[in-house]
Amino acid sequence: MIENAKVAVVGVGNNTSALVQGINFYRSTGSLVGIHQPQLNGLGVENIDFVVAFALSEGKVGKDLHQAIFAPPNNFPRLDAELPPSGVVVRDGLTDSTGIRRVAEALEGAEVLLYSAPSGRPDIARAYAEAALLAGVAFVNTTADPIARDFSLLKRFEEAGLPLIGDDLASQFGSSVVHKTLLRLLEERGLTLVSSYQVNLGGTEDFRNLAENPASKKQSKMNALGSEKVQLAPLGYLPHLKSQKIAHLNIEAQGWAETAVSLDIRLQVHDPSGAAGVNIDLIRVAATALRSGRGGYPAEAAAHLKSPPGTSA
Amino acid sequence: MIENAKVAVVGVGNNTSALVQGINFYRSTGSLVGIHQPQLNGLGVENIDFVVAFALSEGKVGKDLHQAIFAPPNNFPRLDAELPPSGVVVRDGLTDSTGIRRVAEALEGAEVLLYSAPSGRPDIARAYAEAALLAGVAFVNTTADPIARDFSLLKRFEEAGLPLIGDDLASQFGSSVVHKTLLRLLEERGLTLVSSYQVNLGGTEDFRNLAENPASKKQSKMNALGSEKVQLAPLGYLPHLKSQKIAHLNIEAQGWAETAVSLDIRLQVHDPSGAAGVNIDLIRVAATALRSGRGGYPAEAAAHLKSPPGTSA
């Protein structure tokens, strides 16, 4: 008999909406479409229970989780599946480093804390990580804030026998992985890269934050693409796109006898779906690592993150 | 001291133009741009000498090879490098299965016969293969005609200690490899393919032939893409494109919770460059296999062909 993973989540934004709705969708339809790993260390996609949730905005705190995920500015679409109340009431989250103890108490019974708030507040991210340490809960940092890249923090999780995963979620299928794959293909086939660019457009609140504070994200993208010939245009926040992301990629190269090769790509995805499709795996990795007493960084998580330990902060 | 590979070529079309001009280009500039393997089994890109050439059209037969490669309908551009006469006068090629002995005699001194004529005349391809067998020369079939896929023929090459490579050259960087790579990426990331298409447009004589006789090529493409959800639009022969090829690819998939993922790609390459970039490797594989007495199919060639032995004819 499988025991469901017990998950606490910080941030009730689009990514949480996609994750929560998707788990319910797969549970009720039995569909396997779009699933990376139907079983991961014995846990299915449907074997996830949310037990605690934290948010900050008035429209979410105090609401049932299944209601809060539709509060503005969330704009991930409502999936076509019935969604009964969850029984989890969204709690008030941290706004600074005080309150760690309160959070730790709320985490009782949870196995994994999924940190899915907006990037750009490393102090808050770290406060939740401290609460997880205190409560004996695994921590998954999906933001670009450096948590798993902080070696002293990683060491403390390791010593406590607690898994720590991060930083900066690589989408299940986003512009970085497509770009990287095509650049690697070029190289494998012996072509010489001349130039390349990537433009990302999106309409979520997370996107707006990144567009206004591009620095940490850009470094993280660079970690993922790894070539100075690849240029990133500024993020474009276009509200009408809602939770869709559109990326325009261009690659100019030279092949045999220096003749030109051009590739233009347009990619359209639902950003929160790409996050949920990876979070579902990270949660299961974290939960099963915790259960088997493996603290620190689980190697199998690294492929899903843009800035794992050892990359530039 | 390196001994240059001695190559005979059948077909003085665009692919031969790109190969001949490119070798001269790299020799005179020292550039390494667009080269897959600068050294392959000890042979550099510049270590290729053309010693015999066969063609059919009046405008090519009897001309110096370095002049014949610019005769219409060839339309690969003239590269920016001086090209002195080669000393090789283009000979009259076969139009049916008679004349094998004549060809075999002309092959004396050659190590590799590169069969680079238009696809669609398997009888002629086979006649040249017989001539290679007779002359003790390795054979490289770049066309979609089934030669290396013919097991009895492959066995005879093997027994004679002669390498046989084919069929249907995979371009160094063409629509098939890009398409295949992205489809594989989808699968690796757990997305579910919904539909996909590929449109190829080009302006070479070879393209015109394929557009008018699509069957054998289409099977070969299907061997390369390997999914029934991928649809090929008819080839478009657009003369103004000359030796450029443009491909439009589309991929529709579903990710987490069945949300949509779309990829649109436009690829622009010089088709003959893509062929030359692979031929340069196949020639070196064939020459060095011959020198070391390895007959039959050299395993390292398979990755460069769309329909290697064992795939459908």
Added chain:
Amino acid sequence: MIENAKVAVVGVGNNTSALVQGINFYRSTGSLVGIHQPQLNGLGVENIDFVVAFALSEGKVGKDLHQAIFAPPNNFPRLDAELPPSGVVVRDGLTDSTGIRRVAEALEGAEVLLYSAPSGRPDIARAYAEAALLAGVAFVNTTADPIARDFSLLKRFEEAGLPLIGDDLASQFGSSVVHKTLLRLLEERGLTLVSSYQVNLGGTEDFRNLAENPASKKQSKMNALGSEKVQLAPLGYLPHLKSQKIAHLNIEAQGWAETAVSLDIRLQVHDPSGAAGVNIDLIRVAATALRSGRGGYPAEAAAHLKSPPGTSA
């Protein structure tokens, strides 16, 4: 008090499905989205009644029109609006030039005969036109078959005081009009066209017919684009696209000091919607011209057809 136009239709394919469903959609929702002319000579979009319908396939003849429009191979989507039975039972259509009298009798009470069968059977098209003449009904030919371009036929409609409209419907918003508009813009701005291509991909039965018998359609496209520098790639019949059409257009030009200008366009539309959006206007033009006794070619129709009278057959 507006009297609804009474329409007979030949062909119960996707275009008829889009037209019939769309009129019902606008009637029931009151929406004005996507409507070119809410009122045309006093008739609204909702002021159309279908009174007779002809088809050939077993799956359609004998069925109610509102049921027949969903029979395969039709693949235009079912719109989100309730569709009660129409009361019009689909009749058996013509398969050769006999039966004109039978059709004429069935047309009693109709004002407009919309000929919306597949292109490629000019004899059948002409037979229906003769029936319209006999019955005193206006005729709208949406196919590429030359009917309105036949001056003797046009003259007979004119003399009978009956409107005749055709040939070859220009989509409300299709690849031809987008291509033409951009080519004209180039010219207006003083750029010099170097080359251009257009690829059309679709999944309807009509598309399959055109892909297999491209000649008449191609001439009609050429009439619409009017430049020999524009090349049409062969139509690609891709069943999975269903009633969607995708067009890839490319325009290469030269501007100031002969520097390069490139335009690449991808257009995605529902082909039957593009047809219905024009048919709704042609029907209203035909009905009101008939009511006011204007026979022959109504000038206001010409803009909506690719091959109006006076262009090449």
Added chain:
Amino acid sequence: MIENAKVAVVGVGNNTSALVQGINFYRSTGSLVGIHQPQLNGLGVENIDFVVAFALSEGKVGKDLHQAIFAPPNNFPRLDAELPPSGVVVRDGLTDSTGIRRVAEALEGAEVLLYSAPSGRPDIARAYAEAALLAGVAFVNTTADPIARDFSLLKRFEEAGLPLIGDDLASQFGSSVVHKTLLRLLEERGLTLVSSYQVNLGGTEDFRNLAENPASKKQSKMNALGSEKVQLAPLGYLPHLKSQKIAHLNIEAQGWAETAVSLDIRLQVHDPSGAAGVNIDLIRVAATALRSGRGGYPAEAAAHLKSPPGTSA
């Protein structure tokens, strides 16, 4: 016998390079490719003489104009035409509003002052306009700074019998005109716009300035596109593009029965060529208006500017 127009230019950037080189190119080749109006009020493209030039950077001031146009950060390519010294030595330009008299004296003999400096310094633009007024010379403002939109200034030019043209050059063929044309086409055909975006990428110094100070340019673009449903992504300064500009446009609309219509466009141009192709007309309009004593705003110029008099500043 035609008397050449005598032109002074402020700013020796890429646009001036394209204009100066292009005039020389057309003069020496006799080509008419890419020319909007071979003759305009009797003046040909070759009937332009540069008589004075102002710049600020050390690498340009004191150099012959035909040498200065290649000084970095200029990156418009060197055209394939011989370019003998011009005899015009680039002078030191204004850095604030002082020096108007010095400029006016230098303008003696000139008929038109083409103000082609970077946007974003309205005080400097105005100082040159004052110098033109003082010297009795027509003024053409190609920047987004409000000069022709300043009614009191326009009135003074009008009273002095001097033409004043501006503001913000519409490219001969740029993203604004393509976008606007397609949006108008949608409307003409009765489709309903749902959403639209535009991303512009470029590598010139001018582009860098605009990317860093987007406000005035954005208002000007909005004047040109005129719909709140059209969203502009931030400009992307990608140095490797040099003087090329790439724009990605998307248009989502609804047609008949609210079915979806999508248009994706990729446009690639040399930005300075697009400017030169319009400047050549504005100079000729200004020169001939001056010669015939028509002061103020010449109506025929308005179509070439994004923010003519009467639009928002």
